[in-house]
Amino acid sequence: MTATRKSILVVDDNRDAADSLAMLLEIGGHEVTAVYSASEALKRASELRPAVIVMDLGLPQIDGARSRAGCAAWPSSRACVFWP
Numbered sequence: 001m002t003a004t005r006k007s008i009l010v011v012d013d014n015r016d017a018a019d020s021l022a023m024l025l026e027i028g029g030h031e032v033t034a035v036y037s038a039s040e041a042l043k044r045a046s047e048l049r050p051a052v053i054v055m056d057l058g059l060p061q062i063d064g065a066r067s068r069a070g071c072a073a074w075p076s077s078r079a080c081v082f083w084p
Helices: 015-027 038-048 064-073
Strands: 007-011 031-035 052-056 079-083
Touching: 007 015, 007 038, 015 031, 031 038, 038 052
Parallel strands: 007 031, 007 052, 052 079
Antiparallel strands: none
């Protein structure tokens, strides 16, 4: 089975977690950008228009409900994945 290459935005204020996940996804053949804050995520999501956004729900600048609402507002993203 061949996976389709996706553009993915990884968002986590824990840099080690974001970078580790980004590396794993890159090994899987995806184009990945890691950012470390909600404000960076908003900016990069509008610039990159990723197919998938993987976001930590515990970001200090934004709560989980606002994260979900923001993700729904990004029409270019076909999927958002959240983790606590």
